[in-house]
Amino acid sequence: GENVEQHPSTLSVQEGDSAVIKCTYSDSASNYFPWYKQELGKRPQLIIDIRSNVGEKKDQRIAVTLNKTAKHFSLHITETQPEDSAVYFCAATDSGSARQLTFGSGTQLTVLP
Amino acid sequence: NAGVTQTPKFRVLKTGQSMTLLCAQDMNHEYMYWYRQDPGMGLRLIHYSVGEGTTAKGEVPDGYNVSRLKKQNFLLGLESAAPSQTSVYFCASSTGWAEAFFGQGTRLTVV
Numbered sequence: 001g002e003n004v005e006q007h008p009s010t011l012s013v014q015e016g017d018s019a020v021i022k023c024t025y026s027d028s029a030s031n032y033f034p035w036y037k038q039e040l041g042k043r044p045q046l047i048i049d050i051r052s053n054v055g056e057k058k059d060q061r062i063a064v065t066l067n068k069t070a071k072h073f074s075l076h077i078t079e080t081q082p083e084d085s086a087v088y089f090c091a092a093t094d095s096g097s098a099r100q101l102t103f104g105s106g107t108q109l110t111v112l113p
Numbered sequence: 114n115a116g117v118t119q120t121p122k123f124r125v126l127k128t129g130q131s132m133t134l135l136c137a138q139d140m141n142h143e144y145m146y147w148y149r150q151d152p153g154m155g156l157r158l159i160h161y162s163v164g165e166g167t168t169a170k171g172e173v174p175d176g177y178n179v180s181r182l183k184k185q186n187f188l189l190g191l192e193s194a195a196p197s198q199t200s201v202y203f204c205a206s207s208t209g210w211a212e213a214f215f216g217q218g219t220r221l222t223v224v
Contacts, residue, residue, distance in 0.1 A: 001172070009153070034212060043203065043215040044156070089155060098163060099144055099209035100171065105155040 002027040004092050006104025013080050014112050021107045023090035024072040032093040033066060033073050034101075039086045047088075048075070080111045115139050119204050119216035126194040126223045134189040134219050136204030144209045145187040146171075147179060149200040150218075156203065162187055163209070194223045 003026040013019050025033075034049035050057045050064045050073065057064050061080075066073040077084055090104040117138045126132055136145065143164045148156040158171030160179040168179045176198060178190045187206075191198060199222050207213040 006155075032210070043217050045215070046212045049212065093209075098161065098169065099207070100158060100161060101146065101205070101207070101213055102158070102172075103148075103156040105153065 002030055002092055002094050002100065002102040004090060004102050004104040006090050006107060008107060009105065010108045010110070012110045012112060015080060015082060017080055019075075019077045019080055019084070019109055019111075021075045021088055021090070021109070022072060023074070023092075023104050024070075025092040025102075026071070027092070027094055028068075028071060029095040030092040031095045033064070034091050034093075035064060035075050036089045036091065036103075037086045038089065038106075044089060077109075080109075082111050082113055085109055085111045117204060117206055117214050117216040119202075119219050121219060122217065123220050124222070126191075126221065128194060128196060128223060130194050131190070131192050132194065132221075133191075134202055134204075134221075136187045136189070136206075136216055138185055138187075138206040138214070140206060140214065141184070142206035142208055142214075143184075144207045144213075145181065146205045146207075146213065147177070147187065147189045148203045148205065149173065149198075150203060151200050159189065159202075194221075196223045199223045 031052035036044035038044040063076040146161045147159040162181040165184040204216040205213040
């Protein structure tokens with residue numbers, strides 16, 4: 001099955017700086033890669049996603065890049081704000097009929113004021 | 114539009130007791146999933162369903178059973194709870210080709 005590895009596990013940045021979180025996946029047939037943000041005590045919520053036929057996607061301060069050859073994808077947050085502090089999860093969905101969503105282990109992002 | 118709703122939100126069980134967690138979605142999604150979340154381990158898939166009447170094992174299925182008798186509901190059962198099943202449980206649903214929507218979670222403690 002799919003295996004998703006995520007780094008770093010914790011990340012602290014100064015407000016206004018950029019943050020980058022990286023993930024690798026094992027199944028070359030995976031074709032959908034979402035990123036979720038989870039605030040303390042809340043449910044995970046989608047912040048951005050990318051499909052395998054696209055190399056990069058941007059939504060305001062958030063961007064995701066995908067390198068299919070290397071099987072890795074990254075989340076980039078620019079001009080970080082204190083409200084960006086949360087746990088971020090990457091995930092990959094296989095292309096088979098099960099459409100299993102496999103998550104990375106998460107990154108605790110802290111934005112220091 | 115309620116989205117995905119889980120009941121209960123909190124539960125304390127004694128070792129050996131049984132319980133059922135209910136997940137209900139109103140988005141007509143085919144795919145439904147049960148995850149457990151433990152510190153430092155992300156979200157691990159317990160069981161999933163690709164449609165009404167179907168279920169399949171995920172990464173950590175031992176000690177759990179599921180049923181999907183109706184398309185909108187996905188039940189997770191613990192027949193004999195163990196302290197190792199103390200966790201936060203999340204249900205999710207999706208079309209299978211886009212965003213998965215999560216319920217609010219169930220915090221389960223087994224003592």
